[in-house]
Amino acid sequence: MTSARLLFQRIVLRSLKGCVVALALCAAIPAVAKDRLTIGITQFPATFHPSINSMLAKTYILSMTRRPLTAYDADWNLVCMLCVELPTLDNGLAVLETTAEHGAGIALTFTLHPDAVWGDGRPLTSHDVAFTWEVGRHEMTGIASAELYRRIHALDIIDDKTFILHVDRVTFDYNDLGGLDILPEHIERTRFANPSAYRNKTAYDTDTTNEGLYSGPYVIDDVQIGSHVVLGRNPMWWGKEPAFDSIVVRVIENTAALEANLLSGSIDMIAGELGLSLDQAISLEKRHAGRFDVRYQSGLIYEHIDLNLDNPILLDLRIRQALVHAINRDRISQQLFAGRQPAAVSNVNPLDKMFANDLEGLEYAPQKAAQLLRDAGWGTLKNGVLINENGDPLTLEFMTTTGNRTRELVQQVLRSEWKAIGIDINITNQPARVFFGETMTERLFSGLGMYAWISAPESVPRSTLHSAYIPGEHNGFEGQNYPGFRNERMDELIDAIEIELDEEKRRTLWRELQEIYVTEVPVIPLYFRANAFILPKWLKGLEPTGHQYPTTLWIEDWSVGQ
Amino acid sequence: MNSSSIPYKQSPPKALWVQQFQNRPLGVVSIAIIVCLIAASALAPLYNFVFNISPDQVDLLNRFAGPSLSNPLGTDELGRDVLSRLLHGGQISLFIGMVAAGFAAILGTVLGLTAGYFGGRLDAVLMRFTDIVIALPLLPVLIVLAAIDLGELGLSNTFASHEYISLVRIITIVVLFGWTTTARLVRASTLSLREQPFVLAAEAQGATPARIMAVHILPNLTSPIIVSTTLAIGNIILLESALSFLGLGIQPPTPSWGNLLTNAQELIWEAPALAFYPGFLIFLTVISFNFLGDSLREALDPRKNKAVE
Amino acid sequence: MLAAMSFVIFVLIGLMPGDPIDLMISANPDVTSEDAERLRKLHGLDQPLWQRYVNWASAALSGDFGYSRIHAKPVFDVISPALQSTAILLGLSFGLSVCIGIFSGVFAAYHQNRRLDHLINFAAFAGISIPPFWLAILLIILFSVILRILPAGGMGTVEASSLWESARYFVLPIVSLTIASVGSHTRYMRAAMIDVLRQDFIRTAQAKGLSPSRVVLGHALRNAMLPVITVVALDFGALFSGALITEMIFAYPGMGKLIFDSIMGNDFNLALIALLLATAMTLLGNLLADGAYVCLDPRIRLAGGSR
DSSP states (O other): OHHHHHEEEEHHHHHHHHHHHHHHHHHHHOOOOSSEEEEESOOOOOOOOOOOOHHHHHHHHTTTOOOOOOEETTTTTEEEBSSSSSOTTTSSSSEEETTTEEEEEEEEEEOOOOBBBTTTTOOOOOOHHHHHHHHHHHHTTTSOOOHHHHHHHEEEEESSEEEEESSSSSOTTTTOOOOOOOOOHHHHHHHHHGGGGHHHOOOOOOOOOOOOOOOOHHHHHHEEEEEEEEEETTTTTTOOSSOOOOEEEEEEEOOOHHHHHTTTTTTTTSSTTTTHHHHHHHHHHHTTTTEEEEEEEEEEEEEEEETTTSHHHSSSSSHHHHHHTTOOHHHHHHHHHTTTTTTSSSOOOOTSSTTTTTOOOOOHHHHHHHHHHHHHTTOOTTTEEEEEETTOEEEEEEEEEETTTHHHHHHHHHHHHHTTOOOEEEEOOOOOHHHHIIITTTTTOEEHHHHHHHHEOOOOOHHHHHHHOSSGGGGGTTTTTTTTOOOHHHHHHHHHHHOOOOHHHHHHHHHHHHHHHHHOOOOEEEEEEEEEEEEEETEEEEOOSSSSSSSGEEEEEEEEOO | OOOGGGGGGSSSSSSHHHHHHHOOOHHHHHHHHHHHHHHHHTTHHHHHHHHOTTTOOGGGTTTOOOOOSSSSTTOTSSSHHHHHHHHHHHHHHHHHHHHHHHHHHHHHHHHHHHHHHHHHHHHHHHHHHHHHHSOOOOOOOOHHHSSSSSGGGEEEEHHTTTHHHHHHHHHHHHHHHHSHHHHHHHHHHHHHHHSSSSHHHHHHHHHOOOIIIIIIIHHHHHHHHHHHHHHHHHHHHHHHHHHHTOOOOOOOTTTOOHHHHHHHHHHTTTHHHHHHHHHHHHHHEEEEHHHHHHHHHHHHHHHHHHOOO | HHHHHHHHHHHHHHHSOOOHHHHHHHOOOTTTTTHHHHHHTTTTTTTHHHHHHHHHHHHHHHHOOOOEETTTEEEHHHHHHHHHHHHHHHHHHHHHHHHHHHHHHHHHHTTSSSSHHHHHHHHHHHHSSHHHHHHHHHHIIIIIIOOOOSSOOOOOOOOOSSSHHHHHHHHHHHHHHHHHHHHHHHHHHHHHHHHHHHHHHHHHHHHTTTTIIIIIIIHHHHHHHHHHHHHHHHHHHHHHTTTTTHHHTTTSSSSHHHHHHHHHOOOOOHHHHHHHHHHOOOOOHHHHHHHHHHHHHHHHHHHHHHO
């Protein structure tokens, strides 16, 4: 039996070698001129409406067909996309104001790009913006995040291209209006007649291929639910002409099948935003370095472990620090992610302007961890598990979502490291719907909870670290401070950062915030997830961003190179 | 065998069916393979002891290692010993297959016997119920059941989040849907058996229904029940792997062949052997149980014996 | 029956934890609890389960099956393309499987207990026993990656200029579905055929000096089809939702995948209708099986005599 298995294994290995040779041969054939680009992603959008839900797949596709008012560019600077000039206090387009009703606020003057038109030739005007605002702030529309629309308390139309927004508070990111997804009034107005039915009537879902809905380089030509979306050139596009006649976005949820599609040539590239996991990409690069460019970009998805501070064991700071000292995050990064996904120091991304680069996290020091645990009263080993003087074992529950392979792998490594110093870890994972639907939101986890936040540049951690945002009965489970972190200084810093307009002063505040985060350890930082873009050698001009605006927002810069 | 049961025995004497069975090389090979697999899985702790490893011992500096003396089948993506994980996975998969099939057979037998023996309205109700269960689209219902929150069913949270709860859950689900085949089979046989002279005689002697069913009818049903249960084990192991593929089966870090295979499929390009082993073991086990069931059926079937004479 | 099923399914889905809104906000710290509350109300999720069922049922009775939440379209707009895709896939693979199954089953029965029979028997069991997604992955590796002659998954797009271009996408899913089901069809056919061949009227026919092929095709096959048709009809209903795994691996947008996504995505309206359809198909399979039995039974009784 064993010899038969070995024989079989040899056959498999041999055929695999054959496959590598075949692929190497194929790679030698030069790429022909391409007028179609086929992109593979792993998720199909639930809706094509720009503001109903915030699914990444939708943003990825719509970024080729629409333009936001403002966006962060590849260097994380805020730039105008649909507007002509970014309003700032310096250039006078942003003016501080105080109204009787709303208190201190700010007025922002935007001018839309003079050539901006919808795909059916109708100009994109201030009236569209006003309509969007009307839709966004309506109670019954069903828009996921209405915060931005609620903050705008008035809108003045100056002319067809110029308008003034009056915002009811002053925040440092006052001119970031990337969340304002402008809708075409001439199409959507009649469908909005009954606002509560709007989310089912919107032309984005009932008439998705209507070119009048789009204002980007491409329009949607064909949609096959669950399978693919075909984009064609927008004849009315007013910007730089893109290189490809059509873009096909193919959805293949199973990543092994996605990779097979890439290798068989059914797709040209795999999107970094929604593609292979990092270890798959690293292994693909090893095997097919000659055929594909693999680009890595660390991003805004912050993987971390929340520690429930209501657990008496975890309430002890020494134990929290010991947990961090006991794990070698650098080695995990090195061994599992080939160093492409460095360990995070805090909740702020190293690419962020506000990152404190002089700050260091707690280092890997198992002896120190053991000492801390002894100090905390857990000094005796019994059957490999530390016990305290009452004989209670040091046991912690460790939860994460099932089905996320990378997370499960990291979890098992961490458990193994904690076990090595005598902490008994009990893994009880749950499907995402339970984990996020109940366990975290109602703080039902008793020990460690591992998951990710998607943030934005300079995103203030109010809902995740401010003590008023600890979800519970008392506040109707408002907020996402799942660890239950209460720190007066942290609360002050969060309040101060939000309204501090001066960048240097803000940086000081941010530094202190990160310091508290690292020393108090309400959360164990793991890493910022890196995206792997698998590109054909001939594709040029794609710039991974690392933030919430996908690469497709600059699709007109992509081209076929040598 | 007590003396009173001898006259009712309809199946061929044991010696004959053993002989019949031995004439079927596939059946013999199958049973040898199954015994080997069960023994190997059961001896996993011994293996761990000898090689001084454990199935969840992570070694990041020794990932994807090839076969060696210390790791006979190499290591996986976390440097864990593959053979040890396969053996422990085998424990879980075989355990699920056999326990779930066993419970399903018991439930099916009880329901089938009751329906067949008492007949009338009870029979009608039970068989209608069987039809409904059969009419349920299996896989989607399994998906729903596997996703149900046990907390909402009133089970305590500590129980609902226990490390082995997915094991209990899968077995329960399979039993809930797996009993119908046996129930139908047993009912059909019971219907004809209860008209047999020896049953009528026992009834005339005033034996209770429970006694008649247990002592007079059941012994005559053992062979079809054994056959259908054997065939069911293979199906259940396949079902477990399918559920694991959908992320609803046994949850890591507890290994099962299903989740080992699911996990390995993402690594299929880098380490095809990792996907090959569990897939092959599932295949081998399922096909062995199928051949075993088939051989048993032929060996135990009195009609076939005549044909072979 | 369907009404009862709809209630059972509704309750089962309701028992699943979390709700769609939690999923929507799960990874996005920007969505406030105010937003969540508003959305919950908007989607009617603040009402108790039974109330939602009553609402759903009364709307459904008046022909309004509601909107799919995860696809933002009326339920049937989402289901009908998926239904079509699945019908094509299943129709082809099922037809293929039944044809091959009948042929090889008859062949095996005719050569009973000889080497060819054992070979077919072994192959049939191998097909039944192979884990479907393992098989699919092996097929992808062989045909898409090593030989590079077939696409690894998906469906033809506008780029499909010829019939072959779009047909190529069906080959691997059909092959893997066929391999998975042909084994049991072969086995049923073989068993039924052996049963029939052993009966008196066949011996009579053979004694009359008819050629073996006449006996098999003319007399035996027709009689052996009855039990096979019954089993095959039952199978059909199950297949309808059972192609799920194949559909997932080959990224084929069919019913199985739709059901899975709707359940996992907590899409009440869609999951309900899709599951009800699946149940209806199974029931239909049962009815067909019964129908076939009634149609063919009298002749069998006359020909086969009592058993």
